[in-house]
Amino acid sequence: MADKPRVRFAPSPTGELHVGNARTALFNWMFARHHGGDFILRIEDTDETRSALSYQVNLLNDLTWLGLDWDEGPQKEGAYGPYKQSERLDIYARHLQQLESADLVYPCYCTEEELEEERQALILSKRMPRYMGKCRQLTRDERKQKEDAGRKPSFRFKVPDETFQFADLIRGAMKFEGTAIGDFIIVRSNGMPAYNFAVVIDDHLMGITHVIRGEDHLSNTALQIMLYKAFGFVPPTFAHHCLILGKDRAKLSKRHGSVSVGEFRKQGILPEALMNYLGLLGSSFTEGREVLSREEMMAAFSLDRASKSGAIFDEEKLHWLNAIYIRNCPTENLVSRLQPFLEQAGYSTDALDPVLLYGVVDLIKNDLTTLSAIGNHISFFFDDEYEITAEARQILEKESALRVLKTFAEYLKNSAEAVQEIYPAAIKHLKEKTGVKGKDLFMPIRAALTGRNHGPELDRVFAILGKNAALKRLNPFV
Ligand code: GLU
Numbered sequence: 001m002a003d004k005p006r007v008r009f010a011p012s013p014t015g016e017l018h019v020g021n022a023r024t025a026l027f028n029w030m031f032a033r034h035h036g037g038d039f040i041l042r043i044e045d046t047d048e049t050r051s052a053l054s055y056q057v058n059l060l061n062d063l064t065w066l067g068l069d070w071d072e073g074p075q076k077e078g079a080y081g082p083y084k085q086s087e088r089l090d091i092y093a094r095h096l097q098q099l100e101s102a103d104l105v106y107p108c109y110c111t112e113e114e115l116e117e118e119r120q121a122l123i124l125s126k127r128m129p130r131y132m133g134k135c136r137q138l139t140r141d142e143r144k145q146k147e148d149a150g151r152k153p154s155f156r157f158k159v160p161d162e163t164f165q166f167a168d169l170i171r172g173a174m175k176f177e178g179t180a181i182g183d184f185i186i187v188r189s190n191g192m193p194a195y196n197f198a199v200v201i202d203d204h205l206m207g208i209t210h211v212i213r214g215e216d217h218l219s220n221t222a223l224q225i226m227l228y229k230a231f232g233f234v235p236p237t238f239a240h241h242c243l244i245l246g247k248d249r250a251k252l253s254k255r256h257g258s259v260s261v262g263e264f265r266k267q268g269i270l271p272e273a274l275m276n277y278l279g280l281l282g283s284s285f286t287e288g289r290e291v292l293s294r295e296e297m298m299a300a301f302s303l304d305r306a307s308k309s310g311a312i313f314d315e316e317k318l319h320w321l322n323a324i325y326i327r328n329c330p331t332e333n334l335v336s337r338l339q340p341f342l343e344q345a346g347y348s349t350d351a352l353d354p355v356l357l358y359g360v361v362d363l364i365k366n367d368l369t370t371l372s373a374i375g376n377h378i379s380f381f382f383d384d385e386y387e388i389t390a391e392a393r394q395i396l397e398k399e400s401a402l403r404v405l406k407t408f409a410e411y412l413k414n415s416a417e418a419v420q421e422i423y424p425a426a427i428k429h430l431k432e433k434t435g436v437k438g439k440d441l442f443m444p445i446r447a448a449l450t451g452r453n454h455g456p457e458l459d460r461v462f463a464i465l466g467k468n469a470a471l472k473r474l475n476p477f478v
Contacts, residue, residue: 005037005209009063009070010199012044013055016260017062019313020214020244020252023278027241028212029068030279030301040206041073043084044199046192051086062261066271067294072206080206085198092193095201095231096155096186104230105186107153108135109146130182131156155187157197157227164225169239169303171215176222184223196220200227208236212303215240216251239303242282245310252313264318268341268371270329273322282311291324323369331362338374345375347382356381359464363456380450381464386473392447400436401444402477407433408445409474412467423462449473 009025011017032039041063045051060074072078082088099105108131110118119129136158138146146153159182165175186197193201199220203211211221218240228235246256258264264274272294279297280290283305292300326334335358342349349357364377379385388396395401411426431437446458449470455461462470 003209005032005035006040006207007032007037007210007212008040008042008206008208010042010044011059012047013052013059014047014050015055016262017059018259019261019278022066022261023244023281024213025063025068026275026278030298031210031212033298034301038071041070041083042202043074044195046085046198048192058262065265066261066275085202092198092201099230104158105155106136106158107143108156109151109153110134128180133183136183152189154185154189156183157186159183159226164222166225166235166238169237170306171240171308181222196223197227200224203236204233210237210239212239212241214243216243241306242308242310244281244313247312249310257315269318269322270325273318273325277318277321282307291321319369326368327366331358331365334365335361338371341371341374356464363460363464367456380452386451388451391453392451395443395447395453396477400440403434404430404436404441404444405448405474405477409471409478412471419466420463422467423459448477
């Protein structure tokens with residue numbers, strides 16, 4: 001690539017960051033980082049009724065949490081700001097004037113009801129619904145009449161009767177006819193720019209070289225190409241990637257389950273696992289590898305690998321990847337990431353013995369799929385939470401079980417070994433003394449010490465609990 005590429009992520013703060021948009025952000029970020037270019041964040045907040053500041057705040061937090069750092073944008077002003085569309089209204093006004101002077105726009109006074117009527121009539125007569133240009137031919141006097149009657153115009157772009165083309169990096173050659181598209185609104189009657197208008201001006205003025213976004217924007221791109229031409233701007237290169245679908249192949253939405261980055265964050269998905277998963281979706285990496293660090297994905301990233309057909313979101317697979325990242329996370333780091341989840345599970349982290357907690361987390365991290373499941377995995381290490389399940393009780397009812405536990409307790413009382421050595425020595429002793437072996441030997445010990453019939457390796461559980469806590473738990477059975 002000759003020049004340094006400049007790409008952007010341009011979310012509208014009208015909701016929580018959807019994983020589909022996070023994936024678009026990731027693709028842009030990887031593209032920029034791979035090619036040594038710039039990644040720009042632009043907030044498209046011109047829809048005043050739907051945009052909210054809280055969404056904007058969450059958006060920046062989510063991107064930061066995901067590690068998608070931007071080179072220019074809010075909180076990181078660069079040479080092309082401002083980076084919020086609501087702060088660029090004068091720029092759009094100037095550009096409207098430019099098109100007005102070139103006689104490429106006209107005011108439209110149609111009301112919502114009139115437009116809807118036209119739409120319905122077209123549908124009824126089996127024609128494609130689009131604006132048929134009613135206000136295009138209004139005379140100066142007719143316009144004045146409408147204005148005098150208090151109507152505020154929107155401004156429509158005069159769609160030329162031409163064929164437009166562009167080459168999409170993922171989809172190849174794209175072509176569309178102006179005749180199939182009605183004159184579209186570029187400035188609304190409230191004075192705010194429409195998305196297609198603002199985005200062309202911003203992408204041009206911000207020096208964007210590549211627009212990478214979801215294929216749901218393809219029809220917008222058609223309109224944008226017309227505006228580039230009208231302004232005499234060179235359009236950027238476009239790449240429309242496939243969308244994320246649910247298992248029913250419909251666009252991933254709330255009815256499929258969790259869809260926002262915030263929801264996955266609350267579940268205790270690690271950002272690196274989510275990034276890895278979203279990076280994999282709909283693009284294939286060399287040798288079918290699935291666990292890739294950000295650096296590896298960045299180095300291998302290429303739009304050529306992006307598939308055209310939709311990518312199915314598989315939450316189980318995300319959990320599988322998350323478990324791998326949890327397992328590979330250094331325990332000390334994991335303990336600190338677990339703090340909010342421990343608090344949520346009812347543990348006062350200040351009151352927990354840090355050495356004990358480290359040992360527990362180190363032991364159970366192999367079985368943890370999400371951070372929010374921590375409570376369930378660690379409860380039996382803490383006396384207050386220790387309870388015996390029905391399955392464990394059944395095990396403890398056996399006659400041989402009581403013999404095992406009694407002998408175990410006796411051995412513990414008299415043992416003088418270091419804590420790490422007690423357990424193997426006790427097992428050896430129990431085998432000799434009781435003649436019980438295998439499951440019948442281990443299950444009662446597990447059931448009594450942990451209150452459950454499965455869990456992490458017993459020798460490690462014992463080493464963490466220590467002799468006194470173990471004796472306390474054996475007491476009711478001896
Ligand atoms: N604000 C638009 C959106 O959130 C941006 C689309 C684009 O990338 O141009 O869908």
